[in-house]
Amino acid sequence: MPNANLIQTVYPSTQTQAGTASAIVTAMQNAGFGSPIDTFVVSSENHNVFQLVFDNSKSKGICFIDVWVTSNRIRWAMYDSWNTATKTGSNGSAMQEIAPAFSSGNQMVFTACNHPEIKMVNVFQQGSMNANIGILRPASKRSWWDENQWLYAFISSSGNSFNSWLPCNLNPMGVTSSISNPCAFMTSAAFANANTNDLNKRDTVNGLILCFPTAAGMLAGSVGRTSDDLALGCCGALNMFDIFQATPGVEEYTMLSSGGTPGFMVRTV
16 A cells, blocks of 8 residues: 655645635645545535545445634535535534634644545644545445445544544444544553663553444444554654654654654555
8 A cells, every 4th residue: 555645735824715725625636535526615614525436336436525714714515426516525523623724824834634535634723724625535445335325534623632523423333423433553551661671662552442432332343454554552752743763764654643652653664
């Protein structure tokens, strides 16, 4: 599987609503979403709709994400179909949003991550926002998740933890897409520090297991597993987009979370 590619772009201050929408399009293209399949303005809100084609042979094999900018918000939601005539999608996820400060004098930094399993844009503005807009599709799907019935993809919530993923509202778990019912990766608080028993190396576990929404009381195991390109690491004291060197120049990862126990990362070398 190809390693992830990260590209950073900057939108200088002071921003506008339309300018922010344009900057997001560039960042989404850098993350591998391609050009918008639909662009429109409604109620003075700038919408751009992107699609990811996973399996054209399946009824729910294409994912759609609408990212729009209002006078004081950036919002996004995922759908399993999109109607360009009516400008509406079906079975949408819960809408997520962040609040930029267009007139703060602080630039916006967009960091795009393009990987077959995770296509994501981190939006950062000092003092205002730090959030991920992205789609996760683990490489190994459980056999009972029928893509002729349910879209197999998960959208990021309105934070930067990299561990809160929402399905579409139509899903085999039978949960309402909500920030209170996210799917999350299996983790351990033991993954924090460098290992003093191993020359101060930082341990890693490759392959992330995405679990049922525990908040919904659905303690039923996993909904899928990523490839070894996505990993947990003992990442205490590391920051988002720091480089994690398992073997320098041979096996390297980039942090997709800001430290934490554990940290989440994607292979870039």
